[in-house]
Amino acid sequence: MSNEFRATLHLKFMGRHLMMLPPTYQSHDPNKMAIIYYSLCGIAATDKTQIETKYSKSREFILAHHKTIELKDDQKICTISGFIGTLTLDFQDNKVITINLSNTLFALLSLRILGETSFFENSKHKRHIGNLVKNCQLPDGSFVSSLDIDNGFKPSPVDSKDLRYTYMAISILYLMGSRSKQDFNEFIDVDLAVKNILNHQTLLGAFGEYNEPHAGYTSCALSALYLLNRSLNVLSESFKSKTISWLVFRQLSNEGCSKFQIDSNPSFDEADNGGFQGRPNKFADTCYAFWCMNSLKLLTDDWKNLIDTSAVLNYLLKTTQNTLIGGFSKNDDDDPDIYHTCLGIAALKLLDGSFDGSLCIPKYVSDTMVL
Amino acid sequence: MTEEFLLKFQDIKPTPIQTDIPNELCQILYTKEYANLMGVTRTLMNNREHSKRALELTSVVIEIAPAFYTVWNYRYNIIHDMVLQLKDANQEKVIEFLNKDLDWLDELTLNNPKNYQIWSYRQAILNLHPKPDFKRDLPILKIMLHDDTKNYHVWSYRKWLIDFVKNDSLFDFNIELNFTNIFIDRDIYNNSAWTHRLFVIKTNPANKNIDFNSKLIQNEIIFTKKNIHLCPQNISSWNYLIALLDWLNNGKATDDLIEFASQFVSDFFSNTAILPNIQSSYALEFLADQYKLDPKRINDSIKAYKALSTKYDPIRTPYWNHLIKGLS
Ligand SMILES: [Zn+2]
Numbered sequence: 001m002s003n004e005f006r007a008t009l010h011l012k013f014m015g016r017h018l019m020m021l022p023p024t025y026q027s028h029d030p031n032k033m034a035i036i037y038y039s040l041c042g043i044a045a046t047d048k049t050q051i052e053t054k055y056s057k058s059r060e061f062i063l064a065h066h067k068t069i070e071l072k073d074d075q076k077i078c079t080i081s082g083f084i085g086t087l088t089l090d091f092q093d094n095k096v097i098t099i100n101l102s103n104t105l106f107a108l109l110s111l112r113i114l115g116e117t118s119f120f121e122n123s124k125h126k127r128h129i130g131n132l133v134k135n136c137q138l139p140d141g142s143f144v145s146s147l148d149i150d151n152g153f154k155p156s157p158v159d160s161k162d163l164r165y166t167y168m169a170i171s172i173l174y175l176m177g178s179r180s181k182q183d184f185n186e187f188i189d190v191d192l193a194v195k196n197i198l199n200h201q202t203l204l205g206a207f208g209e210y211n212e213p214h215a216g217y218t219s220c221a222l223s224a225l226y227l228l229n230r231s232l233n234v235l236s237e238s239f240k241s242k243t244i245s246w247l248v249f250r251q252l253s254n255e256g257c258s259k260f261q262i263d264s265n266p267s268f269d270e271a272d273n274g275g276f277q278g279r280p281n282k283f284a285d286t287c288y289a290f291w292c293m294n295s296l297k298l299l300t301d302d303w304k305n306l307i308d309t310s311a312v313l314n315y316l317l318k319t320t321q322n323t324l325i326g327g328f329s330k331n332d333d334d335d336p337d338i339y340h341t342c343l344g345i346a347a348l349k350l351l352d353g354s355f356d357g358s359l360c361i362p363k364y365v366s367d368t369m370v371l
Numbered sequence: 372m373t374e375e376f377l378l379k380f381q382d383i384k385p386t387p388i389q390t391d392i393p394n395e396l397c398q399i400l401y402t403k404e405y406a407n408l409m410g411v412t413r414t415l416m417n418n419r420e421h422s423k424r425a426l427e428l429t430s431v432v433i434e435i436a437p438a439f440y441t442v443w444n445y446r447y448n449i450i451h452d453m454v455l456q457l458k459d460a461n462q463e464k465v466i467e468f469l470n471k472d473l474d475w476l477d478e479l480t481l482n483n484p485k486n487y488q489i490w491s492y493r494q495a496i497l498n499l500h501p502k503p504d505f506k507r508d509l510p511i512l513k514i515m516l517h518d519d520t521k522n523y524h525v526w527s528y529r530k531w532l533i534d535f536v537k538n539d540s541l542f543d544f545n546i547e548l549n550f551t552n553i554f555i556d557r558d559i560y561n562n563s564a565w566t567h568r569l570f571v572i573k574t575n576p577a578n579k580n581i582d583f584n585s586k587l588i589q590n591e592i593i594f595t596k597k598n599i600h601l602c603p604q605n606i607s608s609w610n611y612l613i614a615l616l617d618w619l620n621n622g623k624a625t626d627d628l629i630e631f632a633s634q635f636v637s638d639f640f641s642n643t644a645i646l647p648n649i650q651s652s653y654a655l656e657f658l659a660d661q662y663k664l665d666p667k668r669i670n671d672s673i674k675a676y677k678a679l680s681t682k683y684d685p686i687r688t689p690y691w692n693h694l695i696k697g698l699s
Contacts, residue, residue, distance in 0.1 A: 017397065018396045018397055019397075019398075020398050020399075020400060021397060021398065021399045021400065022399075022400055023399070023400050023401060023402045023405070025399045026399060026401060026402070026405050026435070026436065027435065027436045027437070027438065028399075028438070029399055029401075029436060029438075029439075030436060030438045030439045030440065030441075031438055032397050032399065035397050036396050036397050039396075039397070055396070057393075057394045058394040058395075058396050060393070060394060061392050061393070061394050061395050061396060062396075064392060086399075087388060087389045087390070087392075088388050088409050088413075089441060090388075090389060091386075091413065091416065091417055093417070095417060095419075096416045096417060096441070098441050100440065145440070146440055146441070146444070148444065148448075149416070149441055149444045149445060149448065150419065150448055156440070156444050157444070157447050157448075157451075157495045158440075158443045158444050158446075158447045158488070158491055158492045158495045159440065159444075159491055160487065160488075160490065160491035160494075203569075203614045203617055203618060204610055204613065204614055204617070209523075209527045209530070210527060210530040210531070210534075210570055211566060211569065211570055211573075212523070212526065212527070212530075212562075212563060212566040212567075212570075213566075214523060245690070248687060248690045249606065249687075251686060251687070252686075253684065253685070253686035253687075255684075255685050255686060256652060256679075256682060256683045256684045256685050256686075257604050257649070257650075257651060257652035257653075257683045257684060258604070258652075258684070258686075260603075260604040260650070260651075261560075261604055261605075264559075264560075264602060265560045265605075266558055266560070267521075267560060268560075273686070274686070279521070279523070279562055279563075280562040280606045280607055280610065281521075281560040281561070281562045281605075281606065281607055282521065282562075302693075305689050305693070306689050306690050306693055307687075307689060307690070308686050308687070308688070308689065311686060
């Protein structure tokens with residue numbers, strides 16, 4: 001098999017996800033904005049002219065998901081705004097608060113990809129979206145994704161708080177123009193947020209919940225710290241080098257002593273050679289090639305000289321790229337899906353230098369976001 | 372089934388979902404059933420109806436689309452309201468009511484093992500519960516972990532729960548430590564079980580001032596050695612050992628552990644003719660990391676990294692070379 005990147009097939013695969021979807025997608029209704037973002041991001045990274053010719057008119061459609069809500073209680077008045085993920089969650093009079101951080105981030109990234117600029121320059125939008133992020137921060141510095149549907153001053157009582165939402169909160173503020181600590185502090189408590197991120201450092205490097213390291217959370221933590229001040233200097237040198245080595249060990253091999261696991265390790269697969277896993281002793285998975293390489297790239301400029309880049313290219317192009325219907329799958333046996341397609345392409349583009357990993361958009365898009 | 376259920380809401384005018392917008396992306400063709408159900412839910416949420424039928428409705432919506440975070444929030448607000456009303460009656464009633472909600476949640480969990488909204492909802496209900504009982508939660512967690520032994524969300528929830536009840540005198544940390552044995556015995560490579568083990572030890576309030584020579588830690592060393600013997604090429608057990616050393620012994624291995632690791636690398640350090648077959652690249656790396664701290668053995672350390680690069684772990688050649696560069 002050749003290891004050529006099948007651009008045309010992938011564009012078709014992603015394009016199909018932006019067209020009419022059958023009722024089987026109903027259970028994904030609340031995550032529709034995520035599907036839109038993964039598709040647009042993958043398309044833009046593959047062929048930006050398609051964005052201009054086919055999709056740029058859809059800005060209005062995405063903007064229809066932007067909701068502004070006046071909050072009032074006995075002492076305070078505050079206006080928040082953000083995006084809903086589907087119009088099923090559009091409660092016209094805004095008595096029920098359904099905007100959240102993940103849909104807001106996916107919508108903002110999609111708008112950036114589609115070339116929208118005026119939305120981002122509007123100072124009211126900056127303030128109102130900043131207020132949403134502000135209300136999502138908890139006293140320990142962490143973030144939830146949504147607010148209580150009945151009281152927008154309070155975080156949702158049923159949301160999880162984890163590093164994904166910290167990353168989203170900070171990325172949203174960055175997209176809306178925050179750059180200096182002072183900018184971020186206008187809406188969130190930066191020191192507390194950083195302290196909370198640092199509390200998720202694990203003993204042997206990397207980040208995770210309750211000391212179990214995880215490549216996805218590691219990428220969220222490092223990207224968030226990086227967006228806050230374009231450096232990772234709050235991390236100690238020893239933690240950085242432990243994290244680099246933890247990440248390097250996520251690349252799987254079927255050579256040398258690794259082979260001893262063939263019969264004994266139920267999560268070992270020789271076909272995983274070159275791919276990355278999210279945690280020790282798990283199978284390789286396309287998306288972790290992105291999360292691990294993005295983390296490494298943030299930690300050191302020398303990242304490509306620390307991993308076997310040709311092995312990861314082979315893994316993505318020969319093992320998880322689908323050459324019949326396009327797209328990338330999670331591993332060598334699943335069907336392709338839009339999330340792994342976007343992240344598989346992102347991983348490849350990170351390697352050729354055309355993808356901005358900390359913002360998760362093609363580099364040509366983030367290049368337009370000069371301060 | 373949904374249609375029949377919706378008969379309870381004949382007095383409610385469903386709020387229609389807006390569709391057919393110009394340049395719409397990702398338009399989902401909703402079934403009539405779905406549109407009706409969501410329409411009724413939307414009206415009820417807008418009216419803030421906190422009734423028994425509204426509670427039932429949330430179960431139906433959650434089963435169809437468990438990712439609807441707002442409906443989970445709605446359900447919680449109904450439950451919260453009902454608890455406030457019951458509080459005037461008595462606490463027993465509140466406990467009974469919340470336990471019923473947990474029963475519902477258990478069943479949903481078994482049918483939707485990958486949904487993680489379940490776990491934060493569960494935390495919210497336990498926070499509301501007047502007498503949260505960890506014993507009630509343990510069976511479902513055990514079932515979930517038996518079905519999916521490395522499920523990060525379930526292990527994280529279990530750790531949250533331990534942290535939540537750590538001062539409850541009925542909670543037995545030794546039983547919890549043994550719980551990880553079940554998983555390590557079943558699959559010695561289960562990294563979640565290994566990290567859970569360290570979490571249990573660190574969270575136990577009795578271990579606050581523990582030191583490396585304590586009986587507990589020495590038993591852990593014996594336990595780890597036994598497991599490395601069974602399976603020398605296992606990153607999880609080696610990492611556990613390194614974590615114990617990092618935590619309580621400044622990362623420094625004892626002579627006993629150096630000797631222990633040496634048995635897995637054949638005559639690597641004395642053999643000047645060939646690179647022998649060894650049993651574990653992790654053992655060799657462990658020794659190299661220790662030897663580089665000793666100026667007299669730094670060359671052994673370099674020799675080991677070179678061999679990892681060429682023979683024992685060649686995919687990480689660039690990384691091993693980077694370490695060698697740092698030493699010379
Ligand atoms: Zn994945």
